[in-house]
Amino acid sequence: MSHPPSSSQPSLRARLDRAGIVLSSLCLVHCLASIAVVATLGLGGQWLLAPEIHRWGLALAVVIAGVAIGWGALRHRQRTPFVVAMVGLTFMGGALAAPHGLQEAVLTIIGVVLVSIGHILNLRRAH
Template sequence: MKSPSAALLDAGAVALSSLCLLHCLALPLLAAALPLFGVWAEAEWVHLVFVAIALPMTGFALWRAERRHPLPALAWLSAGIGLALLMAGALALPSHAWETPLTVTGSLLLAATHIWNARHRHR
């Protein structure tokens, strides 16, 4: 039986990744229609806030899961790469043109890791 708090952490992490995806994919479309949203879509602090929330949440969720059952190296690797891609996107590394692809890929990788972790707990 899974712990409600562990399930909540994974659900929160997936929700945050989804919010990040929504920000990266839907907000630019809204920005084209509504200039007010354009200011928020281009705000660099938003990306840093998402990363600042994602780093400890992912770390804590995976650390807690590791305590219950050893996680494979692939889970740690995909979470680490996902976080690194989010960080690179937030810092616009290597360039601003790579920001969205890096952030979307990192969000999807993190969400997939958390979904895998949630499903793995059932076995």
């Protein structure tokens, strides 16, 4: 049984997708800036590389992607945005298990790029 969509559903989902893209972009900037600042100046490692930032970022990404992309997948019946985003979240989760350093940064960067692509695909599928 299909319910008619309310006018607020697409705009709320689209806003969540955009929030996911912004969050992914901020995470990418954080990763790159942290590497640059810690490597060149040796400053801020205890704060910039704190695991809590990564855990909270991943939790927020999971909620936003789960709602926006899951909702989108149910509406437009396309799996690709969901699969791409979930693979990205898996990379981000894997980064939490990696030791701080290049490996963690690479896994996180791959993850946030894939999550962002999932949100972009989700926005495109909705139109």
